[in-house]
Amino acid sequence: MSKVVRLDPIGQEATVSTNDHLLSVLLKQELQVLQECGGRGMCATCHIFIKEGMEHLSPVSRRERRTLGVIATCQHQSRLACQSKVVGEGVVVELPSGMYLSEMSEIENLIGRRTEENILHPLDGRVLVETGKLITRSMITQLKETQSEVATQVATSQLN
Numbered sequence: 461m462s463k464v465v466r467l468d469p470i471g472q473e474a475t476v477s478t479n480d481h482l483l484s485v486l487l488k489q490e491l492q493v494l495q496e497c498g499g500r501g502m503c504a505t506c507h508i509f510i511k512e513g514m515e516h517l518s519p520v521s522r523r524e525r526r527t528l529g530v531i532a533t534c535q536h537q538s539r540l541a542c543q544s545k546v547v548g549e550g551v552v553v554e555l556p557s558g559m560y561l562s563e564m565s566e567i568e569n570l571i572g573r574r575t576e577e578n579i580l581h582p583l584d585g586r587v588l589v590e591t592g593k594l595i596t597r598s599m600i601t602q603l604k605e606t607q608s609e610v611a612t613q614v615a616t617s618q619l620n
């Protein structure tokens with residue numbers, strides 16, 4: 461059986477099979493989801509808000525609850541897309557704003573320009589660089605350090 465999921469605020473709809481993860485909805489719509497932890501429920505990069513239909517998703521697991529607990533922008537309707545299976549009709553997803561710290565080459569291209577949206581930490585979603593800030597070389601150095609810390613932390617948690 462298939463289910464329709466709506467994405468706000470972009471107003472798109474996607475059809476998925478029952479028990480498919482919400483992550484597959486996002487990927488079907490060609491949204492860039494960094495999946496820093498490889499879809500294992502341990503990062504902030506697939507964090508979404510459920511506007512309607514929370515009861516039509518699989519329950520929150522212990523791991524998901526723990527990860528949501530450290531995400532700075534977590535609200536009561538927060539879920540991790542890679543951990544939420546669609547089990548019923550009527551799910552409406554809202555995508556949080558901001559871009560996650562990802563490819564440094566992409567960010568390096570922004571040196572001397574102002575950010576158009578917040579740049580977020582991939583593990584806890586906190587704002588690393590606010591919208592409208594001028595990207596400087598020293599900022600890039602700091603972001604690179606953050607990125608290598610994130611890589612180490614993800615690699616360590618994948619071993620456990």
Ligand code: FES
Pocket residue numbers: 494495496497498499500501502503504505506507540541542543
């Ligand atoms: S991709 Fe990391 S928690 Fe979903």
